[in-house]
Every structure is written in C-alpha cells, then in structure tokens.
Amino acid sequence: MGKYKGEGSLAVRPKTTEEVSRILKHCNERNLAVVPQGGNTGLVGGSVPVFDEIIVSMARLNEVKSIDPLSGVLVCQAGCILQHLDDRVAKEGLMMPLDLGAKGSCHIGGNISTNAGGIRYLRYGSLHGSVLGLEVVLANGEVLDVLQSLRKDTTGYDLKQLFIGAEGTLGLVTAAAIHCPPRPKAKNATFLACATFSKVLETFRKAKADLGEILSAFEFLDKESLDLAVGTYEDVKSPLPGSPERFYVLLETSGSNEDHDNEKLHAFLEAALESGAISDGAVAQDGTQLKAFWRIREGVPEALNTHKAMYKYDLSIPQSTMYGLVEDMRARVGDRAYTVGYGHLGDGNLHLNVVADAYSEELTSLIEPFVYERTAELGGSVSAEHGLGQMKADCIGYTKGDSAVSLMRLVKKTLDPKGILNPYKVLPLPGEVTPPQ
Numbered sequence: 001m002g003k004y005k006g007e008g009s010l011a012v013r014p015k016t017t018e019e020v021s022r023i024l025k026h027c028n029e030r031n032l033a034v035v036p037q038g039g040n041t042g043l044v045g046g047s048v049p050v051f052d053e054i055i056v057s058m059a060r061l062n063e064v065k066s067i068d069p070l071s072g073v074l075v076c077q078a079g080c081i082l083q084h085l086d087d088r089v090a091k092e093g094l095m096m097p098l099d100l101g102a103k104g105s106c107h108i109g110g111n112i113s114t115n116a117g118g119i120r121y122l123r124y125g126s127l128h129g130s131v132l133g134l135e136v137v138l139a140n141g142e143v144l145d146v147l148q149s150l151r152k153d154t155t156g157y158d159l160k161q162l163f164i165g166a167e168g169t170l171g172l173v174t175a176a177a178i179h180c181p182p183r184p185k186a187k188n189a190t191f192l193a194c195a196t197f198s199k200v201l202e203t204f205r206k207a208k209a210d211l212g213e214i215l216s217a218f219e220f221l222d223k224e225s226l227d228l229a230v231g232t233y234e235d236v237k238s239p240l241p242g243s244p245e246r247f248y249v250l251l252e253t254s255g256s257n258e259d260h261d262n263e264k265l266h267a268f269l270e271a272a273l274e275s276g277a278i279s280d281g282a283v284a285q286d287g288t289q290l291k292a293f294w295r296i297r298e299g300v301p302e303a304l305n306t307h308k309a310m311y312k313y314d315l316s317i318p319q320s321t322m323y324g325l326v327e328d329m330r331a332r333v334g335d336r337a338y339t340v341g342y343g344h345l346g347d348g349n350l351h352l353n354v355v356a357d358a359y360s361e362e363l364t365s366l367i368e369p370f371v372y373e374r375t376a377e378l379g380g381s382v383s384a385e386h387g388l389g390q391m392k393a394d395c396i397g398y399t400k401g402d403s404a405v406s407l408m409r410l411v412k413k414t415l416d417p418k419g420i421l422n423p424y425k426v427l428p429l430p431g432e433v434t435p436p437q
C-alpha cells in the first residue's frame with residue numbers, strides 16, 4: 001500500500017563518520033534499534049520507525065570530498081542530495097548516473113541503500129555498476145573502508161555490493177565513490193502515441209535498433225496515467241491533445257552531436273510512423289519543451305500521490321506480458337478505484353498504481369495477494385527499484401527461494417548479530433513463512 005508514517009521518540013543527526021560510529025557502538029552495546037534516514041522519500045516505509053527505533057538522520061553528512069574530471073569519479077558523503085550532486089558535477093562536464101522524480105530531496109546514501117533505478121537506468125545501468133566504493137559503519141561501530149575509486153579491482157569479495165540495496169539493514173553508508181558519465185552535449189525528447197501495448201514494444205525494439213547508443217530513456221504511460229496527470233495539474237499538457245490512443249511513450253536521446261542525433265531521431269520517427277508502430281509523435285523543439293515532456297512523466301506519480309488511498313506496486317515484469325497485469329487488475333477492481341500502468345519500460349519496470357478515495361478491506365482483498373501471485377507466475381520481481389522496506393518485508397518469498405532467503409538471514413546475522421539495524425524491514429521476521437500460504 002502507500003505512504004508510511006512512523007513515530008520515533010529520538011532522532012540523532014551525526015555530522016561525521018566518527019559520530020555515526022560512536023552512535024552505533026553505543027546502541028549495539030545496549031541493544032537499541034536504529035533506523036537510518038536519508039531524504040525520507042522512500043515509498044515502502046524503509047526510513048521510518050516501526051516502533052521505537054532511534055532515527056539516525058544522515059542529512060548532516062553532506063560534503064563533496066572530491067571530483068576527478070578525468071576519471072569521472074565523485075567521492076561524497078551519504079547525505080548529499082542527488083540534485084545538488086548533479087548540479088555540482090555538471091560544472092566538471094559530468095552527470096550523476098541516476099535521476100528520479102525525488103532528486104530534489106533524496107540522498108545518494110538512500111539511493112545506494114535502495115539501489116534506486118530511475119529514468120537514466122536504461123542508459124547508465126544499476127548503482128551496482130556505477131558505485132565504485134563505499135564507507136560503511138557496521139552495527140558494532142566498526143568502519144568498513146572500501147571507498148576505492150578504481151573502476152577495476154578484483155582483490156577478494158566485492159563487499160560494497162552487500163550494502164547496495166540493503167535498505168540500511170546491514171550497515172550505515174557514510175560515503176561513496178561513484179563513476180559519473182560525461183554530461184551529454186545534445187539532448188532531445190519525443191512524445192509518441194501508440195494504439196496498442198504491442199506497438200509500444202515494437203517501438204521500443206525499433207528505438208534500440210535505430211537509435212542505439214543515443215537512446216537514453218524510454219518511459220511509457222497508459223491513457224489513464226496521462227489523463228490523470230493532465231487533469232490534475234495546469235502545467236501538464238499533452239503535446240498530442242485529443243489523441244485517441246491508449247499508450248504514450250516519452251523517448252529521450254542524449255549524445256555529443258546535435259545534428260547527428262537529430263538526423264537519427266527523425267529517421268527513426270519516419271520509419272516508426274511508416275510501419276504503424278506509432279500513430280503520432282511530437283519532437284521537443286527546445287529545452288523548454290523537453291522539460292515540459294518530462295513534466296508529464298513526473299506529474300503521474302505526483303498526481304497519484306494526491307489520493308487518500310494509494311496501492312503502489314513497483315514490479316519487474318517481462319515486457320511482453322507487463323501490461324496484461326494492469327488490464328487484469330483494472331478488471332478486478334472495476335470502478336471501485338482508478339488503475340494506472342506506467343514506468344521504465346526499457347528496464348522492464350512497471351509502476352502499477354490503484355488509487356481511490358479510501359482504503360477498504362474489499363479493495364485491498366481484490367488487489368493483494370493477487371498482484372504478488374501474478375507477478376510470481378510471470379517470473380517477475382515484487383520490487384524492481386523501490387526496495388521491500390516494511391511494506392513488502394513479508395513478500396520476498398514471491399521472488400526469492402528459501403535457499404536465497406536463508407543465506408540472506410545468515411549475512412544479516414553475521415553483520416548485525418543483535419538485529420539493531422532497521423529491524424522489521426526487508427526480510428520476514430524469523431520463522432515467518434513467505435509467501436503467505
């Protein structure tokens with residue numbers, strides 16, 4: 001379900017790694033549970049206390065340590081806000097390898113801890129690839145320093161990978177070394193209309209083949225998503241007003257030569273129109289229009305979040321079967337709620353949201369466990385990029401088998417023997433069977 005709120009009686013705001021270390025040592029010796037908090041934009045309740053966990057806010061660890069324009073490596077503290085980092089590295093002709101709607105508030109430490117995806121994933125991949133090194137404070141206060149800035153290092157186990165996506169349950173990330181790609185000199189975007197979802201997939205295939213290395217984002221939204229965003233915000237306008245089509249695509253290209261990129265883009269569009277993959281399209285004429293296209297995409301989650309009841313599912317589903325789940329869900333809930341499907345199609349990541357004026361047992365039982373069971377049947381993942389948090393702590397079994405979950409429990413036991421780090425998140429409580437029988 002939707003946004004989580006928590007109540008803590010104590011929040012601490014360390015400024016240095018040494019302070020984080022002393023806090024965890026103190027808490028570990030006294031069996032005091034903690035919840036690490038970054039920008040608090042997570043969507044699965046990972047950053048809020050469930051009971052009386054002490055909140056450890058990382059916000060004051062917000063310094064950039066170094067940027068090497070040649071290697072593209074940024075070293076910064078975990079509490080740096082993503083947008084601030086992107087603005088800072090832009091001065092060196094670089095860009096952050098991820099971008100998401102929450103960039104104005106989320107921290108790089110939170111991004112790493114949730115292994116955040118976002119709208120640049122298609123081009124720049126996972127943080128498992130772009131994070132080169134980490135500094136992490138372990139449950140007993142020990143500082144793990146694997147803060148290398150090397151692109152390649154095969155000396156032993158790649159320990160940093162354990163903490164990327166661990167949602168604060170294995171250690172507190174205090175600093176990171178990240179590889180930032182060159183900032184593209186030329187960017188363009190098109191907003192396309194497709195009659196069916198299979199034509200969206202056909203367009204995606206063509207875009208990969210015809211645009212190749214300059215394709216930097218391929219986001220889809222159904223008509224319900226577009227209508228909701230346009231209907232909610234004055235400044236969200238469809239570039240294809242009155243289009244009768246069911247599906248829309250925001251496609252972005254980024255490259256180093258504007259003329260070359262535009263030539264490729266126009267050739268792709270002509271071929272896509274010719275083949276009938278798309279029935280209409282608009283190309284951004286300037287930076288303002290490019291921003292306006294992205295405003296549509298960002299307007300969707302914002303508009304969804306204006307509802308009192310939000311059932312949010314962030315799923316990895318094989319692209320060919322992805323939209324069938326939206327249609328089945330829409331049929332199940334009928335006019336009790338409003339169902340939308342949108343997301344990072346290029347990464348196989350569907351954001352299925354069902355919103356209504358109020359939560360109800362009847363609605364919840366129509367939605368869950370159906371959405372998780374169907375995702376498992378389709379060979380998908382019940383969490384693509386948002387993590388499990390507390391919302392889906394008992395759902396890991398829909399995607400991971402017993403052997404994987406028991407090894408995760410062993411890792412957790414080894415790194416956090418007293419279980420003080422972000423308890424009740426990610427893994428089911430010991431002895432709990434998942435998925436619910």
Ligand code: FAD
Nearest residue numbers: 038039040041042046101102107109110111116117168173
């Ligand atoms: P928080 O919410 O503060 O914490 C997230 C988790 O990480 C918690 O479990 C917390 O305990 C842990 N944590 C935080 N900091 C640390 C640390 N330093 N060390 C250890 N653990 C830590 N997510 C995507 O992946 N892709 C998207 O496209 C996307 N779009 C979004 C759009 C909107 C409008 C919103 C509101 C959210 C969106 N998100 C998206 C979700 C969210 O922004 C991401 O999960 C983000 O990475 C969370 O960062 P944060 O700093 O806010 O972390």
Ligand code: S2G
Nearest residue numbers: 043101118301304312351
């Ligand atoms: C996105 C945002 C979160 C949501 O828009 O890409 O990750 O509200 C999502 O579903």
Ligand code: ZN
Nearest residue numbers: 118344351385
């Ligand atoms: Zn997303």
